[in-house]
Amino acid sequence: SQQGEEDPQALSIQEGENATMNCSYKTSINNLQWYRQNSGRGLVHLILIRSNEREKHSGRLRVTLDTSKKSSSLLITASRAADTASYFCATVPNTGGFKTIFGAGTRLFVKA
Amino acid sequence: KAGVTQTPRYLIKTRGQQVTLSCSPISGHRSVSWYQQTPGQGLQFLFEYFSETQRNKGNFPGRFSGRQFSNSRSEMNVSTLELGDSALYLCASRDPGGANVLTFGAGSRLTVL
Secondary structure, three states: OOOEEEEOOEEEEEOOOOEEEEEEEOOOEEEEEEEEEOOOOOEEEEEEEEOOOOEEEEOOEEEEEEOOOOEEEEEEOOOOHHHOEEEEEEEEEOOOOOOOEEOOOEEEEEEO | OOOOEEEOOEEEEOOOOOEEEEEEOOOOOOEEEEEEEEOOOEEEEEEEEEOOEEEEEOOOOOOEEEEEOOOOOEEEEEOOOOHHHOEEEEEEEEOOOOOOOEEEOOOEEEEEO
């Protein structure tokens, strides 16, 4: 089964609004990452947060991590039409091995 | 530096045929992972290769196989294709820095008729 579950499954907002996506995972992790995918293309890495960090910023992105609840959130501020894409959280379970597991993703649509 | 290159980008096959997909990782990256992406199942891990050895494997039938060459290029093969194998197959190379960051190729879109 998937390591990560994300909600909402889909999100539609107006340009300029903030978009928040949430991710939950099941096992202990070393880090959690967020990726973006434009329709039918490969994924692009956005940001990584380590298990000993609680919050991280990169440009208009803000990621939080709560290891006690096994959850993370991605906030995109002042969204733009170009942010329209699917967003996935990804984890590598802390059980050894090198299998990065992706959540089901959130489809974000930003209306101009 | 060049990114991850996947070929072919699109292909159409019929049931029962086999297909081979190719992936060239970023220069210097020795780890290659393969994923299958479908609307119903999302991104499913197929396998990972490192220095020509399969290091991890997902829950796919034996019809799905792969290999990695000494130059780190990887191929995956699907034999006896089924309609359900229609998907976007994504390859990713792993940053050797240890943070497990993946760089993906554009994918190979397989349609099985």
